[in-house]
Amino acid sequence: HVKRAISLVHEDVASRYFGCGLAVPFDQLEGLKVVDLGCGSGRDCYAIAQLVGENGEVIGVDMTKEQLDIARKYEEYHRVKFGFKESNVRFVEGYIEDLSFIADSSVDIAISNCVVNLCENKEAVFKEVFRILKTGGEFYWSDIYSDREVPLDIQQNEVLWGEGMGGAMFWEYFHQLTESIGFEISRIITAFPVVMKHPELKDLIGDVKYVSVLYRMFKLGNDIKKIPCAVTYKGTIKDNHEMLKFDRNSTFATDDTTQVDGVTAATLRSTRFSPHFEFSNTSVVQDQPVSSH
Ligand SMILES: C[S@@+](CC[C@H](N)C(=O)[O-])C[C@H]1O[C@@H](n2cnc3c(N)ncnc32)[C@H](O)[C@@H]1O
Structure with a gap:
C-alpha cells in the first residue's frame, strides 16, 4: 500500500x-x-x-x-x-x-x-x-x-x-x-x-x-516498566494481516506467540501497536535450533 x-x-x-x-x-x-x-x-x-x-x-x-x-x-x-x-x-x-x-x-x-x-x-x-x-x-x-x-x-x-x-x-x-x-x-x-x-x-x-x-x-514514558513477556500479534494491522515486520530482527507472524525482551515488550505495549498484540507474562519456551552433533 x-x-x-x-x-x-x-x-x-x-x-x-x-x-x-x-x-x-x-x-x-x-x-x-x-x-x-x-x-x-x-x-x-x-x-x-x-x-x-x-x-x-x-x-x-x-x-x-x-x-x-x-x-x-x-x-x-x-x-x-x-x-x-x-x-x-x-x-x-x-x-x-x-x-x-x-x-x-x-x-x-x-x-x-x-x-x-x-x-x-x-x-x-x-x-x-x-x-x-x-x-x-x-x-x-x-x-x-x-x-x-x-x-x-x-x-x-x-x-x-x-x-x-x-x-x-x-x-x-x-x-x-x-x-x-x-x-x-x-x-x-x-x-x-x-x-x-x-x-x-x-x-x-x-x-x-x-x-x-x-x-x-x-519515545516511551519514564514510568514504563521494561519487563520481558510473551506477545501474540493479532494480524489486525491493515495490509499486514499475515505478519508484522517490526524491524530487521523482529517479524511477528499472526497468532504466533513469541517471547520478547523488556524494551520490545514496553514498546509494543505503550505505542500505537498495543491494540494489535496480546501480552502475557507467562514465558514461552522458544524452539531450540536442532544441532546435528
Ligand atoms: C537530500 S534532500 C531530501 C529531500 C526529501 N526528504 C526527499 O526525500 O526528497 C535534503 C533536503 O533537506 C533540506 N534540508 C537540509 N538541511 C536542512 C535543515 N537544517 N532544515 C530544514 N531542511 C533542511 C534541503 O533543503 C533538502 O530539501
Missing part, C-alpha cells in the same frame, strides 16, 4: 525526490499526525497524506523555498486526487533544528529522508524531534552513517557533503546521543552499504565505510 500511495504522487513532485530510503511506515497510520523533516518537494508527505487519511495531518518542513514552491503548487491536485474535502498537508519553511511552531508532545510520527546528515547541529534536531513527539510516538527515518568520525577533509568537501558523506554521523555517536536525549534504542529496519564510484572522491574517502540505514526509535 505504501508503493501504491507513492505511485499516486504527481510526477513533478516525485521526480524531485532525493531520499535515500523508504521513510514511510508500513503499518496503520489512519488519523495520525506526521511531520516530515526536510520534506523537499513533498513526495513522502503526499504518500503519507493518503495513509493518514482526512482525519490525519501531515506537516512538511524544509529550509529551501524552491522545493516548497513545488510541494505547495500541487496541494490542490493531490486533494482532488485523494478525494479529500480539505487538504490534510501543509508545508512550513524553516530549519528542523528549531521546530518551535510545533507544540510539545503533539506529533505521532516524525519521518525524515536523507536530511539529518546535512544538518550542522544534529543534537538540536534530535532534541526537537523528542520534544514534539507524543509519549508513544516514533521517529522513523532514513539516513547515512559512517563507521568512524568523518575526517575533516571529507567534511569540508562540498560534493561529499552534498552526497551525505561529509555530514554522516558516526553510528556509535548517534546511538549515544539519541539515548542520552531519551529515545529508546534505535531499531534497524533496513541497511545498505553506500558505495562511492567516482574515482577521485573514492580516494578521498579512503577506508571510511558508509551505510544507509532506515531506523525507527520510540
Whole structure:
C-alpha cells in the first residue's frame, strides 16, 4: 500500500525526490499526525497524506523555498486526487533544528529522508524531534552513517557533503546521543552499504565505510516498566494481516506467540501497536535450533 500511495504522487513532485530510503511506515497510520523533516518537494508527505487519511495531518518542513514552491503548487491536485474535502498537508519553511511552531508532545510520527546528515547541529534536531513527539510516538527515518568520525577533509568537501558523506554521523555517536536525549534504542529496519564510484572522491574517502540505514526509535514514558513477556500479534494491522515486520530482527507472524525482551515488550505495549498484540507474562519456551552433533 505504501508503493501504491507513492505511485499516486504527481510526477513533478516525485521526480524531485532525493531520499535515500523508504521513510514511510508500513503499518496503520489512519488519523495520525506526521511531520516530515526536510520534506523537499513533498513526495513522502503526499504518500503519507493518503495513509493518514482526512482525519490525519501531515506537516512538511524544509529550509529551501524552491522545493516548497513545488510541494505547495500541487496541494490542490493531490486533494482532488485523494478525494479529500480539505487538504490534510501543509508545508512550513524553516530549519528542523528549531521546530518551535510545533507544540510539545503533539506529533505521532516524525519521518525524515536523507536530511539529518546535512544538518550542522544534529543534537538540536534530535532534541526537537523528542520534544514534539507524543509519549508513544516514533521517529522513523532514513539516513547515512559512517563507521568512524568523518575526517575533516571529507567534511569540508562540498560534493561529499552534498552526497551525505561529509555530514554522516558516526553510528556509535548517534546511538549515544539519541539515548542520552531519551529515545529508546534505535531499531534497524533496513541497511545498505553506500558505495562511492567516482574515482577521485573514492580516494578521498579512503577506508571510511558508509551505510544507509532506515531506523525507527520510540519515545516511551519514564514510568514504563521494561519487563520481558510473551506477545501474540493479532494480524489486525491493515495490509499486514499475515505478519508484522517490526524491524530487521523482529517479524511477528499472526497468532504466533513469541517471547520478547523488556524494551520490545514496553514498546509494543505503550505505542500505537498495543491494540494489535496480546501480552502475557507467562514465558514461552522458544524452539531450540536442532544441532546435528
Ligand atoms: C537530500 S534532500 C531530501 C529531500 C526529501 N526528504 C526527499 O526525500 O526528497 C535534503 C533536503 O533537506 C533540506 N534540508 C537540509 N538541511 C536542512 C535543515 N537544517 N532544515 C530544514 N531542511 C533542511 C534541503 O533543503 C533538502 O530539501
